[in-house]
Amino acid sequence: MKLKTTLAAALLGSTGFAGMAMAQTELTMWYHGGGNEVESNILDGIVSEFNAAQTDWMVTVESFPQGSYNDSVVAAALAGNLPCILDVDGPVMPNWAWAGYMQALPISEAALEGHLDATIGRYNGEVYSVGLWDAAVAMYTRQSTLDALGVRTPSLDEPWSLEEFNAALAAAKASGDFEYAFDVGMAWTGEWYPYAFSPFLQSFGGDIVDRSTYLTAEGALNGDAALAFGEWWQSLFTEGYAPGTSQDPADRDGGFVEGKYAFSWNGNWAGKVALESGIDDLLFLPAPDFGNGSTIGAASWQYGVSGTWEHPEGAAAFVEHALQDNYLAAFSDGIGLIPSTAEAAAMSQDYNEGGALEVFFELSNQQALVRPVTPGYVVAAKVFEKALADIANGADVADTLDAAVDEIDSDIESNGGYGH
Amino acid sequence: MAAISSDNRGLRLVMRYTVLTLIAIIFVFPLVFMVMSSFKPDLQLLRDTSSIRAFLPVGDISLNNYFDAFDRAPVGLFVFNSVLVTGLTVLFSLFLCSMAAFSFAFLEWKGRNILLSIVIATLIVPFETIAIPLLLMVSKLPWIGFEGFSVGWLNTYRVQIIPWIADGLTIFLFVQYFKDLPRDLIEASRVEGASWWQIYTKVVMPLSGPVLATAAILKFLVMYNQYLWPLIVVQEETYRPVMVGLGYFFQLNTAWGEIMAYLTIITVPVLAFYLVLQRAFIASIASTGVKG
Known part of the structure; x- marks a missing residue:
């Protein structure tokens, strides 16, 4: 009897579970x-x-x-x-x-x-x-570096201006203590470029596309602000402040911790590694304000x-x-x-x-x-990446940005405006 | 005079071995770097890349990268999948492509030259151009298996095998080789009453060791290195091959040591296959020929 009861209960139970x-x-x-x-x-x-x-x-x-x-x-x-x-x-x-x-x-x-x-x-x-x-990106540096260079420690309320940041880079280079003043992360490719670098462009007042219509990049990516950004971007490499597109990925991963760079533009995901490396005066600074507010990538x-x-x-x-x-x-x-x-x-x-x-x-x-909330972003991002790599490698800024605008606009047009 | 000649021979020998050693070093050093790096922690691995230490088992040496690689990804499953898919494709390919080539080389039928030209012309078509149409096709193909009738081949082994069995290069290799075989053998066999099947299996294939080894090695490399096709037709980890699995190790902070360990593991089947066929290749050459 007990066996029958047990079997019946098991059957009922399994049926119930199966039903669920x-x-x-x-x-x-x-x-x-x-x-x-x-x-x-x-x-x-x-x-x-x-x-x-x-x-x-x-x-x-x-x-x-x-x-x-x-x-x-x-x-x-x-x-x-x-x-x-x-x-x-x-x-x-x-x-x-x-x-x-x-x-x-x-x-x-x-x-x-x-x-x-x-x-x-x-x-x-x-x-x-x-x-x-x-995720967020910040300017990694050491307090001791800022002190040695005689550079002000910026804050969210008072980020560095373009002049202050350029002066910091020049001071870091002049000190001779670093292989390069600024590691922007050129060894990383793909989405890193628009994610990490388009905020610089936006801080200058430009953008990858014109967000008011999303139908063109004209003016946004090749206007005066974008040209100013492009010239500044190129100067990072021509002045010898930053390693170029041939940066060793190993240096990108460990160069800042090893003291090769005074400043490193990196994400919060690298923060724990940097902290655990033994740097006791590590700082995560806000993006400089190049005239149109401090901006970092998001989403x-x-x-x-x-x-x-x-x-x-x-x-x-x-x-x-x-x-x-x-x-x-x-x-x-x-x-x-x-x-x-x-x-x-x-x-x-x-x-x-x-x-x-x-x-x-x-x-x-x-x-x-x-980043621009448009279906065309996936193409525009690749065009932007190529343009920035070309400028870093010495291409003419105005010509490169004009060509990038043409390519982005052509893509938008061939996709019927992407529904905008 | 004899002494001078002997010295020259000795010098030539030394130079020859020096050049061969240098060439061997160029080819072997990447492998040595991979294996040695697989035993080192990431930081040491990256630091060693700028010196000869990159090729030496020095510093903090351990098997940790191997253990970590197996923890991070189902490495055994990926290797099994690749070996299975590659092995079956090579076997089917050698059989079917050699039969097709046999037909092109020995049988008389209308349009064979045109068809052979078309087959060879497929060599210039990059796979990337037909990947999407092929994907759309295999996603709608029917199949009858142990589980019954189904539609769509995605997420299976067969979708990684069947489209790759026949290819222009393998057929072309066999055709070229068959054309160089002595026609006397074929004609003599026909006179003796052998069927075409018997000639294929008893006469031609036993003489085809070199081309079989060559075709097998080339096919093996193509299949074992497959990336794009399995990437788009396999969404389930169960059927994923080694090259797609490599992506598991590229995280925000790349695990270089684990990547080297993974690469070392997945290189083993390739080396083993090559070494096995290298013997077959030499044996086939030694046994090939027609005695008068």
Whole structure:
């Protein structure tokens, strides 16, 4: 009798569980961090808790190497094989939305309250993607370097002016203590160029495209401000302040810590490594103000829903679940990125009040400017990268920027204005 | 006089070996660098690149990069996938391309020269130009397997194998080699009553060791180094090959030591395959020929 009761209970129990499992709609999620163990483990934890917390959706994660992730998504879109939840780099999102790879994310505005603006991917007035963190770039240096050079320590309220920054570079070069005064990170290519260097252009008063219409780069990328930026950019290399495009990647990774550079333009993700290297007077300074305000790049990886998926509310439910402060803090502690809310920052190890990387949260909060929110950005970014590399290698500034404008405008025209 | 001649021979020998040693060093040093770097922590690895230490097992040497590489990515799975896909493709390719070449070289049929020209012309078409149409095609192709009928080949081994079995270069290599075989052998076999299948299997293929080895090595390298195609047709980690897997190691802070460890691991099958076929290649040359 006891055996029969046990069997019946087991049968009932397994049927119940099967019923629960069947009721859950599977949401496949593509994620760009293949090979990043820490990030993967945190994400897996969030997914497990989400799957256990409700009975409607079952998220499964498929990881991709970051370098080839976008190509994989585009190929899958062509083949009609997109998943439900897509991981998307912030500036790429408008292109994927325009191309139909993504649809608007039906998430409540209330769920997004208090999040850094740059972590919310808006396009055409709708939210398409939401990020759990942001990244920020700062000027790495040592207090002892500034003291030795006799240079003022800038602040968020009073960043260096163009003249002050140029004087600092000249002083660093004249000191003879460094291989180069300024490591801008030329060894890194791809998205690093528009992410890290277009804020310099914007601070001069130019931009990659004209944001008022998004239909041309004329004036923005080859106007007076852009020309001034181009001349200054080229001077970094002609004056011998910065290593050029042939910079050894090893020097980019370790040159500042080893004392080869006085200043290094780098992201918060490198902050922990620099701190752990034993530099006890490390400083993370705001971007200089070249006349039009201090600006840094913004918008990191975010989650959205694919264009063909029939249950976007499932993706929204997962994203809302993932936006909990404890998760944001866990990502920050694990991979060093900036939590997207002040509450999560306060819970994190490095971005809380007095934390070693606290300054980056305010940098992101006050200086961040998203890259042009247009589907044409993906092409414009590559054109911009090539133009800056050419100028660094000695190309004529005006001619190069004019050619870049022509190329960007031609692309916008051939794509019918990208819907603008 | 004899002494002078002997000295010249000795000098020539020394020079020859000096040149050969230098060439060997040029080819071997990248491999030595890769293996040695795989035992070093990142910071030391980067520092050593500017000196001869890069090629020496000095400093903080350990297997940590190997352990870390296996922790970061399913290295064994990637190697298995690549070896499986490459091995099967090479086998099918050698068989089918040699049969096609046999037909082009020995059989008389209408239009074979035109068709051979078309096959050879495909050599000038870069794969990148047909990748997208091929992707669209394989994503809609039907298949009947153990799991029943299905549509779409994405995320399978077959999508990495079947489109690569036949290729112009392999067929061309076989055709050229077959054309150089003595026609007497084929004609004698026909006179003796052998079928074309028997001539292919019993006469031609046993004499084709060198071209088999050459075609196999070339095909192996192409398949083992596949990147673009598996990148666009495989979205599941289960079927991912080694070259796509390499991307797992390029994070914001690149793990150079782990990359070297990973590269060392994935180079082993290539070297093993080459060494095995090198023997077959030499043995085939030694046994090839027609005795009068």
